Amino acid sequence: MNKFKKKAAVLLSAVMLSSGLAYSPAVSLPSADAAPSEYKSAFDQKVIKRFQAERSIEHIAYLSEEIGPRVTGTEAEQEAADYIKNLLNSYGYEVEEQEFAIPDRMSGILETVDGNEVQVNIPSGSGSTDTDGITGLLFDAGLGYPEDFSEKAEGKIALISRGEFSFAEKTQNAVEAGAVGVLIYNNAADQPPLNMSLGDYESPVPLAGLTMESGQALLEDVAAEEKEVTFAVERLEDATSTNIIASKSPKHVDNPEIVHVTAHFDSVPYAPGANDNASGTSVVLELARILKSYPVDKELRFAFFGAEEIGLVGSEHYVSELSEDEVSRSIGNFNLDMVGTNWEEASSIYMNTLDGQANTVTESAEAAAERIGTSSPLTLYQRGASDHVSFYEGGIDAVNFIRREPETANLEPYYHTPDDLIQYISEERLQEIGELVGAAVYELIRK
Template sequence: MKIRRLSILLSAILIMSFLTGFSPQSTYVSNSFDSSLVVQEDRDASIANLYALIEKFEKDGEFASTAASRILKTHIAAVEHYEKNKSFKKAIKHMEGFQILLTSQEEGGLISENAAGALREYTDSLISNWEVIFDSERVMDHIRQLSVAIGPRVAGSSEEKQAAQYLKNEFESYGYDTSLQEFPINNRVERKLQIITDKNNKLPLGAASGSIETGEHGVTGNLFDAGLGLPNQFTDSARGKIALIQRGENSYWEKVQNATEAGAIGVVIYDNIDSLTPLRPALNNSSRIPVVGTSKKDGETLRTQLSKEEVKANLLVQTQRNQNSQNVIAVKKPANVINPEIVYITSHYDSIAFSPGANDDASGTSTIVEMARIMKDMPTDKEIRFVAFGAEEIGLVGSNEYVRQLPQADIDRSGVNFQLEMLGAKYEPASYLAVNTVDGQPNRIWDFTNAAFDKLGKDKEKLILFRRGSSDHVPFHNLGITAACFNMGTVSGGLEPEYHTPHDTIENISPERLQFAGDIISTAIFEYLAQTALGEPILEEAS
C-alpha cells in the first residue's frame, strides 16, 4: 500500500511537471523518502532523483536482491554523464535501454510490479523532459549532413536542391505542413578545376575578370609549370596545356598574354601570399583562353606534384542559365484560433562556391530544425513558420521572394522574425551572441533575448546589440515586421577567419557555442510564444 501511494503521488507530480513545463529549476524529488515524496524547487529533476528512488525501493525490499538494484544504478550512473553535458540524445538512448532492463527484471521477478511501474513512469518523465530541451548534438548531426554529406550548396546547384529536400523531409518527420517555394535566380558563372586522378580532386577557384568561358565540357590537358609566367619560362611543350603560374613580377594580363602566345589552352594563377580564399585575378582585358585563380597552398601543391609526374586537369568556366532556387517552409498552426499572430524562425541553407558552409549557415539552419523538433508538440496560440531560405548568398533572393509573396492579411498578423546565422564558430574570440537589427535599435526580440540571459543566469557581457543588415531579416524589417538576426561573433562584431572560405568546415564548429546560443535563443522564443498575441485571440466555438 505504501508503494502504491508513492507511485500515485509520483505520477501526479510528473503530470504537474509536464503541464507546467521543464526548466533548469524544475521540480526535484528529494533524497528523503520517510513517508512521501518531497517537492523542492532549487534542484534539477534528474538522474540523481531516479537514483534516490531506486535506493528507496531497495531499502523497502522491492528488489529480490541487491544485485538487481545495483545493475539499475550502474546503468543510470553512465547516463548522468550525458545529462550533465546536455547530450540529451545519448541520454535518451541509454534511458530507453534502462527501460528494457527494467522490463526484463520485472518479468524475471527481480523487482516488484509497483516499483517497476514507478521507475518506468519517472523514466518516461525524464525522457519527455529531455525531448524538449535544445540539444547541440542533434544540431551537429544536421550540420554534418548539410556540410559534409552534401557539401557546398551554391544557389541553383543540385547540392542546394538536395539540401532543400533533406530539410523538407526533416520538417515533415516532425509533423509540420511543409512545402517548397521555387523562384528563378540570375545566371551564375561556374568554375571548376578538376584534377583527373583516381580521386578527381576539385580545387577552390577564384573568378578572373575578363576570362573567356569554355564549352560545356571545359578544356582538358596536362598542367605546365610556367613559373612567374615570363616569356622565357614558356617552351614549346606548353602548347595544348593548362599553364600554372605564380602571382608576382608581372601583371596578370601579361601572364595570360604570354601563355596565350605559347599556345596554352588555359591559365591557373596561384597566389604568392598565404590566404584562406582563392586568388581572384583582375585581367582588365578580355582573354582568349579561360583563366582562374587559386590559393598559394593549392598552387604549390600542384607544382610539387608536377615536379614528380604529369598532372592532367579539366578546367571549366561556364555560365549556368535558367536556374531556380527554393525556400523550405514548415508551418505549425494553432488549433481553434482565428487570425493568429505569425512568428517567423528563419535561416538560409545555401553557401558560397567551394565552401561547405558549416557555420554559414548550416549552423543556423540546423538550429531551426532542432527548434522545430522541440516545438512540434508545444501548445501556443501563435502560428509558427520555420523558413529555410535559398539563394541568400547572391543577394537575399530567397527571403525577398518570400516576403514579396506574403498576402497583406499575413503581413497584418505578422509579429516577429528571429533570423539565425553563424552560431557555432570555434574561433576563440567569437564568444559573443550578437543581436543584429537593421537600425541598430533594441526591439522586442532584443528585450526577450536580454530576459533570457537573466533567466538562464548567463553573463550579460556576452550579449551585444549591433546595427547590421546583410541577412534575411532585412526584407522582414523593410516590410515593417519586427526582426533581428542572431550570430556568434567577436565583441566588436567581427567574424571567424574561416568565413566565406573553403575552411568553413564542421571541424571548425563548436558544439558548446551552439548549445550556448541555442539555449538562449530557444528560451527567448519560448517566452515570446507564451505572451499574449498581437490582439486577444478569437477562439472558434466548439461544434
C-alpha cells in the first residue's frame, strides 16, 4: 500500500473515533435485471429462521463453564477442539484436524505458606525451577531501582512494582542484588495478572507477573510478617495446538471460489473466555449446522483456531497451508471474535480490517444489514489483533466482527479477566450477529 492510502486509512479511523459515527462502505447498486431486495430477503430467511441463539448459549456454557480457561497448549484447549470436532461430525461434515507446533510455554505456581494460591503470568524468558520450586521470604524492592535493593535481598524473592522503566531492567537489578526469584505486580487496579515482555533478555531466575491487588496483599500480609512463599516455574517443551476445519463443497463446480468463516476457541490464563471467544465459536458452530443442508455454488470452510491468544499462531498455520490456487480462489474471510457481550456501551458491531478499507466482506455485511434491518450500527475500523490479520497478509479479503463502544472503540471491561463469564453474554446480540453474518455468507455462496 502506498503512503497516501495508509494515511487515508488511519485518518478514516481517527474521524470515526472522534465523531462516533458508523461508516457504511459503498455497496454496488443492483443491475436492472437483478433480483429485487424482497427476493433476496426471502433467501435470508432461510438462515434467520433457523439460527437459534439458544444453541449458541449451550456451546458457550460448555466451553466456558464445563471446560473453563482454554490456554494454548493445554489439555483444556484440546478438550475444546474435541468438542468442536464432535459437533461438526454430528452435523455431517468430514472434519480435518490440523496439529501444529507452538513456542515453548512457561507455566508457574505461587503459593503462600498458608496454602493460598496467587494468580501469576509467566513470561517467555523466565528462568525455571525444579519440581519443588523455591521457598523463601519476600523482599520489598519498590520500583526495582538498584538503590531499592540492599544486602537483605540476597537469597529472597524480590517483589517489585511496575512503572518507570522496563521489566527486564527491574529483573536484572534484582538478580545482581542476589534475589533468587522476581515477582512484578501491576500498578493499575482491576487488571489480569501482568503479562510482561522481556525483549531479548533471558532471566536466570524464575519471574512472574501479578495483579496490583495480589502485589499489595503480598506486601501487607506476607512480606510484612516475614512469611514464606513457594514459587515454581516449568518450561513446557514440544507443545502443540490444533485447528479444526469443516468444508462444504458445491456439486458439479470445478475450482469454486472459497469463503472462510472462522473463530478462535482458546483463551488466556484464568479467563473462562465466555465472550473471548466462546461467543464467536458458538455462532460459527450454529452457522455450520444451518448451512450444511443448503446447496451452494462456492466452497464454504468453517475453521476454528487454537493458539490465537499467543500471537495468531493457529490462523497463520491455516493460511500457510493453503495452496496458491486456494488463495486465488478465496474471496473472503468472516472472522468472529467477542461478539456476544451484554455490556451496554458495546452497542456497535465493528468490522475491523487491517487497512481500514472496505472489501468484499464489509460490503456483503452492509448489504445484508440493509436487507434484514440489523438494529446495531456497523462501523468500519482499522484494527488488527485477531485472526483476520493472517488472511489479509495472505492476500484474502478479511474482516473481524467484534463488539465495541462506538465513541471510544473500547472493549468490554471483562476482557481477558476471570470475569469473562456467561452471565455477561447477551442472547439477543448473539442472534443479531448470527443473522447478519449468516445472511451475508449465504448471499455469497448460495446456488
